Amino acid sequence: MGHYGDYQNAIYAAGLRGVLPGVPVDAATLEARAEAAMPPHVLNYVQGGCGDEHTQDENVAAFRHWGMVPRMMVDCTSRDLSIELFGHTYPSPIFMSPIGVTGICTQDGHGDLAAARVSAATGVPMMVSTLANDPMEDVATALGDTPGFFQLYTPKNKELAESLVSRAEKAGYKAIVVTLDTWVTGWRPRDLNAGNFPQLRGAVLANYFTDPVFRSLLAKPPEEDPATAITTWAATFGKVLTWDDLDWLKSITSLPIVLKGICHPDDARRAADHGADAIYCSNHGGRQANGGIAAIDMLSDVVDVAGATPVLFDSGVRSGSDVVKALALGATAVGVGRPFVYGLALDGADGAAHVLKCILAEADLLMAVNGYPTIADVRAAGAVRQQA
Numbered sequence: 001m002g003h004y005g006d007y008q009n010a011i012y013a014a015g016l017r018g019v020l021p022g023v024p025v026d027a028a029t030l031e032a033r034a035e036a037a038m039p040p041h042v043l044n045y046v047q048g049g050c051g052d053e054h055t056q057d058e059n060v061a062a063f064r065h066w067g068m069v070p071r072m073m074v075d076c077t078s079r080d081l082s083i084e085l086f087g088h089t090y091p092s093p094i095f096m097s098p099i100g101v102t103g104i105c106t107q108d109g110h111g112d113l114a115a116a117r118v119s120a121a122t123g124v125p126m127m128v129s130t131l132a133n134d135p136m137e138d139v140a141t142a143l144g145d146t147p148g149f150f151q152l153y154t155p156k157n158k159e160l161a162e163s164l165v166s167r168a169e170k171a172g173y174k175a176i177v178v179t180l181d182t183w184v185t186g187w188r189p190r191d192l193n194a195g196n197f198p199q200l201r202g203a204v205l206a207n208y209f210t211d212p213v214f215r216s217l218l219a220k221p222p223e224e225d226p227a228t229a230i231t232t233w234a235a236t237f238g239k240v241l242t243w244d245d246l247d248w249l250k251s252i253t254s255l256p257i258v259l260k261g262i263c264h265p266d267d268a269r270r271a272a273d274h275g276a277d278a279i280y281c282s283n284h285g286g287r288q289a290n291g292g293i294a295a296i297d298m299l300s301d302v303v304d305v306a307g308a309t310p311v312l313f314d315s316g317v318r319s320g321s322d323v324v325k326a327l328a329l330g331a332t333a334v335g336v337g338r339p340f341v342y343g344l345a346l347d348g349a350d351g352a353a354h355v356l357k358c359i360l361a362e363a364d365l366l367m368a369v370n371g372y373p374t375i376a377d378v379r380a381a382g383a384v385r386q387q388a
Ligand SMILES: Cc1cc2nc3c(=O)[nH]c(=O)nc-3n(C[C@H](O)[C@H](O)[C@H](O)COP(=O)(O)O)c2cc1C
Pocket: 045, 046, 047, 056, 059, 097, 098, 099, 100, 101, 129, 130, 131, 151, 179, 260, 282, 283, 284, 285, 286, 287, 314, 315, 316, 317, 336, 337, 338, 339
């Protein structure tokens, strides 16, 4: 079996034939290309965050405070980047974070299906947002043999929540990722200045519009009266969850429950004590609250109290070295967010697959050069240090 790092050889070999990568291999050039190519309202929504975007910038910058320490004289000719999660072995330690507007990031409006095909082709799992342009059942089919996760935005209406969860379970998703930090939208100046919020224009509401419970709340089906369907969506969108709700969530599904948005170690301890199946350390990419600490700077504190409960991580991951650092700080798996969407916008499924392959190639080559043949070695004490 080849290594993820072999993608580097493939790029050089193509170069010898005069074929250059159609989508850049690094995050900065990728983002610049996406800026030039994406429709401004979609770009603003994806690229933007809260307030003056200090937290989202800090998420990226803070990775520089952490440095890997190389080991020598280790046989690294073979690397193993596989991980275990919920009793399943995944070939790579990364996943696609849930991105609610994935659907509108391809010109055909079926970005969720394109991302699912990327997952099928690469084996990188996808977290499918509640906010999708195609119903979760269709996205699940496009995932092929790669396991998928369903990200739940818990509606105020509990029957609707239960319906979404039971559909996810029937469709074959392997976990329910409950997002805790987005029952209300944070203050997003770019979208406010453009007066644009995609959901309020009816984008990415397919999971609601196809849901029998949601439809039963409407006098007329969404196809006949979309405006009322959108208002109904907005009225039921976000339930404030408290710890008591975890028992309810666990009671409505036999799937593992992942709590997304945890940064405080006391919350992580409570999640582990209350039987969450995984903790997802994230600050939503700085899209929900500005002024927050970089998520990566909270990761080891969260891991320290999580005990045997796996900790997933995202927010600011832009490269293979970011992935390895998050693994070294104790993450079980690491989410890639905005970069895969930029790849999708630039070149559809091929572009997004390329972005993920580049991140994996860099991670693999870093482990090779740094003398860490497995993720267990990366997690060994001393692999990463905080630096000024
Ligand atoms: C455009 C966009 C839409 C998002 N939609 C969702 C969503 O539907 N559900 C969710 O849990 N998180 C959502 N997120 C947050 C991501 O899952 C992830 O936490 C974030 O993108 C990490 O930050 P990064 O992309 O800067 O690394 C969204 C993020 C972006 C950029």
